[in-house]
Amino acid sequence: MTNIILNADSYKASHYRQYPEGTSQVSSYIEPRGGQYDKALFFGLQMFIKSYLTTPLTHQDVDEAKEILEAHGVPFNEAGWRHIVDTHQGFLPIKIQALPEGSVVPISNALVQVINTDPKCAWLTSYVETALLRAIWYPTTVATVSYHCKCIIKRYLGETADSLDGLEFKLHDFGARGATTEEAAAIGGAAHLLNFMGTDTLSAIMAARRNYAATMPGFSIPAAEHSTITAWGKSGEKAAYENMLKQFSGPGKLVAVVSDSYDLWHAIDHIWGEELKSLVENSGGTLVIRPDSGEPVEVVTTTIEKLMDKFGYRTNSKGYRVLPDCVRVIQGDGIAENAIEEILSAMKTKQQSAENIAFGMGGALLQKLDRDTMQFAMKASAVKVKGLWHDVFKDPVTDHGKRSKKGRLAVVNDPVKGVRTVRENDLGGRENLLKTVFKNGQLLIEQSFDEIKANIS
Template sequence: MTTTAPAAALTTASITAALFQTDAYKLGHIHMYPQGTTKVLSNFTNRGSRIEGVDHVVHFGLQAFLQKFCIEAFAPFFAADEDDAVAEYQAGLNDILGPNTVGTGHIRALHRRGYLPLIFRAVPEGTRVPLQVPSVTVESTEPEFFWLVNYIETALSASIWQPSTAATIADKYRGILDAAAEKTGTDAAFVDWQLHDFSFRGMPGVEAAAASGAGHLLSFKGSDSLASADFIRRYYNSSFGVDNGQILGSIPASEHAVMCAGGQDGEAGTFRHILEVNPSGNISLVSDGYDLWHVLQNILPGLKDIITCRDGNVVIRPDSGDPADIVCGTSTRPGAAVPDAVPAMTSDPAFFGVVAILDAEFGSARNQAGYKVLNNVRVMYGDSITPERAADITARLETAGYAAENVVLGAGSFTYQYVTRDTFSSAVKVTYIEVNGEGRNVFKDPITAKGFGSKRSATGRLAVTRNDDGGLALIEKATPEQEEASLLQPVWANGGFLRRQSFADVRAVLGNIAS
């Protein structure tokens, strides 16, 4: 029997929802600024790093925020009847703060304006921005709406810290894998596919997965996070510039539900069936449903005739255990003692690892750099991968004489969800206001924070320039001339875009994927 919800239980979207996408305490800030305030300027800056070796953050996600929040989210409010919109806001205000003196005059004025009177300036998305250098500024454009700048701080911060953090972590992976490819004779184009995004199911919601996954795709093309493709089509459409080309790609791949469907006794038949219904092309097979070593040493040899005749590689995917040990073998551990007698592969397969066992069965060929590349098979490991483990795996493969292209790694939520706004100390802070026509340089510098890493913010009007070495640097208390020449250029103002980037353009700015 099925039932439907009573009509009274159905609700419509709030026409003032966007105005409540902020911290509750900000609702009354309009009356807390100095009397006569007519302008506020804030900036988004990544102030520090909790990831060793990372001192730049890839700027990404602002364009999506501007379209989704500053235009689309506010559209119902501006389209609604003025009195209806103000009444709904007042009802929400009363419910949150109770009887208060905040008032709704500023909301009525905003509705009559019909757009957000703000201007955003930013460096091009895809830019590696040094810590302590702002990537975005936002400023009020009309005196009556000074309060709006930090009113939208919450949504701005929540919308861009995660995609920029993901893009930065992916960039770190890219550096590790590019270096391994160069050392072992692997084509750099292969690295586009060497880190595959498996994070979707582990992220805190579909929107977070889409934005984070788009950050991954600035440095790699391999991904199963299909929501990211829609995110990119919506907010970084190719019509904004050059053709985006291939956004992401994947291959047919099994999972444990498929591999275990026939039971342990039917495991060999499951492998055979999947290969028979996928007679060509690369295919990935999860292989640790029961006994990984049994699969490698008994099931796969029985399928060698099928595997070696296929046009495309069979990718063997172990998915549990210590990643480096499973892929490379315990014998390759840094500092591992050389045993008096090497054990038989059948008696201690973990000593050799997946790559060596596959080499023994299917053979390999040496590339021009002298490193071995497996015949007809590859390895993928996608559980609990980190940049450190990626470096360990590729280094151990190199030591054992294998090219980096023998392995593909999967980055899941262990990479992209175990981060916070504090990973790069990302924050929006006011640096400049005007009161009664007089400019004031504003900053915070808590004395109690000095022993725990300074929280001092920048001050004054801001500009970003290049040093003699080409690096980016912040100019505080910038002159009009310095602002005019700044790399922080207007991208959106008073309800519309002044400049947009395609996803291909953002990729080109970062420079990890060739066009």
């Protein structure tokens, strides 16, 4: 949707008539209020600004919106939108403050604050809620899910491996085909790449390059799918696997082969572990075997055990068993955050190092989440009426968890209490972590992908 006027909930169109007489400014903020995580990894605002706020509205956009909204049954603020085109050359007269992208902060802190800069456009602050909130909650939630998965994997590597080498390739994005749209795959996939460097979502690569000056933020390897294996027929399963090794294996190379088209255990015990064993061992590269069905915990631990029976293993300094470098496992079926924890816990119990496994995550990474996963909301916290600022807040008696913040806000890093949101007039001499990143059509602070990754702690 290139017309920002129509990138909104329908009822927003009537709100310009609903504010008190003399309202000249409305200040709102975006925060994750709760949900299943205690920390949020903020990401995605710059993508939205570049895509939607740096292209000016035109009178043709206003004409289109007028036709649609009036036919739709809601009032249209034609004078207000024409004023923006004529007075501001079509750029929205708003100021957006935000934390640096890549910030990892406790929930219930303001990530973004928005205010109109033209007193004739007080209605505009909340009008952009639909588009702006969506632009924040989705990539931030994906980045947060990915971040917490990384914390789990890092913990198990720390407990069962000699080093954290390869951590950034331990969770691969398999989610492109399960995303609702290509844009969702691009935005969510880019968020994942803040934490890991493995992806098959090409749209994510392009989003990071176009919006954050990334060079090559993610990587993939040659990999088989069921069609390229079953095309050889059941009797040709060995030939299909052998072809994968001949085509793609070699010194320092990785190749992934789905191995459960028929009988995973037969494939491991006889084809990989006997008939093609010497080819695997002498390739100089790494074969990554992918199971793709069954109960994940049992399948993964049994797969690793059977591969150790056939290819051997070494015991690392922490007492956990590691497959030889020529063979590894990737599990991409049924993977979500809880499944990663369960699989790695079971592997640890069986003295299998986390070095042996990588994961592929699809729907649970890019799709099985929503705005309520982290209870995101954008709320007005202050209004200026007839020259005076007034606090604005909600505190529903039926759900105090939806209580909103009051006043113009700031975010500080308190040496005792950590990162927290305070009233702007209570800043004192402390630095406000909310910086003005956009004003009246101009992107004022631009972050690179590498800078954002460096912010993550």
